[in-house]
Amino acid sequence: MKTILIPILSTCLLISATAQDANEILKRVERNMSSDNRIFESSMIIHGNRASRTITSRTYAVGDKQSFTEYLSPAREQGTKMLKLENQLWIYSPSTDRTIQISGHMLRQSVMGSDLSYEDMMDDRKITEIYDSEVTGTEPVDGRNTWILDLTAKVTDVAYHKRKMWIDTERYVPLREELFAKSGQLLKRTSLSEVKQIEGRWFPMKVIYKDMLKQGDGTEFVITSVKFNQSIPDYIFSKAALKQ
Amino acid sequence: MKLAIKLAFRNLIGAGLRTWLNVIVLSFSFVIIIWLKGVMSGWDQQAKTDMTNWEIGGGQYWHESYDPYDPFTFSDSHSPIPGEFTGEIEKGDMEPYLIAQGTIYPQGRIQSIMIKGINPNQSIFMLPAHKLDTSMTDAIPSIIGSLMAKNLKAGIGDRVTIQWRDNQGTFDAAEILITDIFTVSVPAVDQGQVYIPLDRLQSMMGLEGEATILTYRNSESPVVDVPGWTHKPKEILTAQVDEMIKMKTTGQSVLYAVLLLLAMLAIFDTQVLSIFRRQKEIGTYVALGYTRRQVVGLFTVEGAMYAVFAALLSAAYGLPFLAWQAKAGWTMPVDASDFGMAIAQTLYPVYSAGLVVSTVLLVLLVTTVVSYWPSRRIAKMNPTEALRGKIQ
Numbered sequence: 001m002k003t004i005l006i007p008i009l010s011t012c013l014l015i016s017a018t019a020q021d022a023n024e025i026l027k028r029v030e031r032n033m034s035s036d037n038r039i040f041e042s043s044m045i046i047h048g049n050r051a052s053r054t055i056t057s058r059t060y061a062v063g064d065k066q067s068f069t070e071y072l073s074p075a076r077e078q079g080t081k082m083l084k085l086e087n088q089l090w091i092y093s094p095s096t097d098r099t100i101q102i103s104g105h106m107l108r109q110s111v112m113g114s115d116l117s118y119e120d121m122m123d124d125r126k127i128t129e130i131y132d133s134e135v136t137g138t139e140p141v142d143g144r145n146t147w148i149l150d151l152t153a154k155v156t157d158v159a160y161h162k163r164k165m166w167i168d169t170e171r172y173v174p175l176r177e178e179l180f181a182k183s184g185q186l187l188k189r190t191s192l193s194e195v196k197q198i199e200g201r202w203f204p205m206k207v208i209y210k211d212m213l214k215q216g217d218g219t220e221f222v223i224t225s226v227k228f229n230q231s232i233p234d235y236i237f238s239k240a241a242l243k244q
Numbered sequence: 245m246k247l248a249i250k251l252a253f254r255n256l257i258g259a260g261l262r263t264w265l266n267v268i269v270l271s272f273s274f275v276i277i278i279w280l281k282g283v284m285s286g287w288d289q290q291a292k293t294d295m296t297n298w299e300i301g302g303g304q305y306w307h308e309s310y311d312p313y314d315p316f317t318f319s320d321s322h323s324p325i326p327g328e329f330t331g332e333i334e335k336g337d338m339e340p341y342l343i344a345q346g347t348i349y350p351q352g353r354i355q356s357i358m359i360k361g362i363n364p365n366q367s368i369f370m371l372p373a374h375k376l377d378t379s380m381t382d383a384i385p386s387i388i389g390s391l392m393a394k395n396l397k398a399g400i401g402d403r404v405t406i407q408w409r410d411n412q413g414t415f416d417a418a419e420i421l422i423t424d425i426f427t428v429s430v431p432a433v434d435q436g437q438v439y440i441p442l443d444r445l446q447s448m449m450g451l452e453g454e455a456t457i458l459t460y461r462n463s464e465s466p467v468v469d470v471p472g473w474t475h476k477p478k479e480i481l482t483a484q485v486d487e488m489i490k491m492k493t494t495g496q497s498v499l500y501a502v503l504l505l506l507a508m509l510a511i512f513d514t515q516v517l518s519i520f521r522r523q524k525e526i527g528t529y530v531a532l533g534y535t536r537r538q539v540v541g542l543f544t545v546e547g548a549m550y551a552v553f554a555a556l557l558s559a560a561y562g563l564p565f566l567a568w569q570a571k572a573g574w575t576m577p578v579d580a581s582d583f584g585m586a587i588a589q590t591l592y593p594v595y596s597a598g599l600v601v602s603t604v605l606l607v608l609l610v611t612t613v614v615s616y617w618p619s620r621r622i623a624k625m626n627p628t629e630a631l632r633g634k635i636q
């Protein structure tokens with residue numbers, strides 16, 4: 001009985017989702033995931049071949065265009081700060097007391113040995129503006145029903161030509177995402193979990209990034225506290241704030 | 245003068261071991277200075293020849309935005325190959341290069357690379373570009389340098405994934421197949437460089453018919469002023485070698501100075517001792533009608549003759565040694581690949597006639613000055629006191 005019900009329910013869900021424009025789904029996802037600004041503290045757990053490292057940080061972000069991150073621990077990284085303004089990125093290192101702009105091949109390097117590269121942090125446009133989307137199926141992920149959305153770039157200047165997203169049908173939160181190269185090769189996979197309702201929105205508190213071309217078990221990104229729509233002074237998003 | 249030389253020769257031979265110790269020390273300076281200068285000259289020649297053969301040809305035209313020391317410029321450093329060069333390119337006398345930044349994933353590790361598109365039929369560079377099998381479709385044929393292969397822990401026939409962003413910034417990835425590994429002493433050609441067919445890179449980047457650098461074969465080719473491209477003659481492209489050699493030569497001058505100082509100290513001491521011990525002889529010369537200047541000249545010639553003896557001794561054992569070095573070369577005890585300069589692990593000294601003559605003249609001049617310096621005391625001597633052997 002159960003084996004018959006699941007495909008029937010999935011088909012019904014797919015029909016209703018197709019009816020519901022994929023764009024509409026993404027807009028609802030954006031409403032959950034985006035905010036005017038946010039302040040959050042997080043732990044980044046980098047799983048290496050031999051051991052794992054945990055790096056904690058505090059981030060101030062306005063939309064997707066401005067962000068300021070200060071690393072809090074371990075002692076080696078403490079005081080390192082990162083500032084992103086539109087498509088420019090600077091890093092301040094307290095040990096050398098110098099600020100450097102990350103550019104060119106340096107953008108391709110990983111952030112503190114994680115599966116995230118600096119250039120992954122640089123794309124800041126809304127998904128609906130740069131991708132055509134289509135609901136192509138349904139699939140349960142971590143016990144929750146999801147729509148599978150295939151996204152194909154509708155503009156040429158986009159980092160990933162194709163993306164695949166698994167969106168929670170009830171909470172409108174992505175639970176998995178895959179990023180593909182132009183050639184179709186899978187480059188990155190992101191798994192989102194521990195979805196909590198915060199200030200009226202559903203928000204994933206844990207994200208696992210995996211660079212599929214790189215060895216290792218990926219990088220866990222756990223948000224320990226998050227506050228939306230706070231008042232953040234403008235000076236935070238200036239190069240001068242890096243040395244303070 | 246002839247008599248002075250004859251007397252000086254007799255005196256030096258008569259002094260025996262003292263003379264030969266001085267001559268041996270001075271001859272070491274001769275041989276070491278000539279050898280070191282030869283090594284520098286050999287490095288200069290080798291670096292420039294290797295750069296010409298592997299990297300810069302007879303000179304280059306760079307896209308006006310291209311600056312190898314500024315990664316910000318790389319993504320915009322390309323434009324269509326100017327029509328002015330079509331003839332030269334067709335004749336094979338000019339080769340376009342396209343340069344793109346990328347990432348390579350050897351055994352799941354991540355490394356930044358420069359992907360260089362090169363014509364597989366080129367004949368300007370010694371790169372084994374003909375090994376880029378363009379008929380291959382399932383992977384991109386590529387050649388890499390031996391240092392790069394060592395870093396990647398990869399060999400011929402290995403497949404490695406590379407990732408790049410096209411001209412619009414979109415990520416793309418594909419496998420390369422290493423079809424050949426070459427050995428070169430120019431790090432800029434080897435470290436972090438992956439060579440693939442030019443048309444393949446142009447299509448991967450969406451930059452059909454475009455290039456970053458145009459290299460011509462003949463350094464005598466007339467310079468064409470092309471808007472958007474900057475001409476870089478060979479002298480400018482090898483300027484860093486000249487600067488490095490100039491810097492190293494300055495550093496080595498200290499060593500030459502120390503070697504000469506040791507030799508000159510010995511000659512100076514010998515001269516002072518001679519003047520002190522040979523006062524009766526000096527008095528006799530004056531009594532026989534020598535002017536004081538002639539006596540000073542005699543002692544100066546005697547001192548300078550050390551340099552002549554040293555040159556002859558150096559020729560006796562130095563010539564075979566220097567000739568053997570020029571053939572066998574000098575292998576540096578440390579890994580030269582980490583120097584970041586066009587420097588081979590084994591350097592072959594090159595000695596020019598100018599180098600040998602200038603070194604001999606320099607040592608002769610310094611020895612003469614050092615010999616003359618203590619001899620000036622003779623001019624102040626009282627001849628009668630000197631004849632009596634009284635210390636003055």
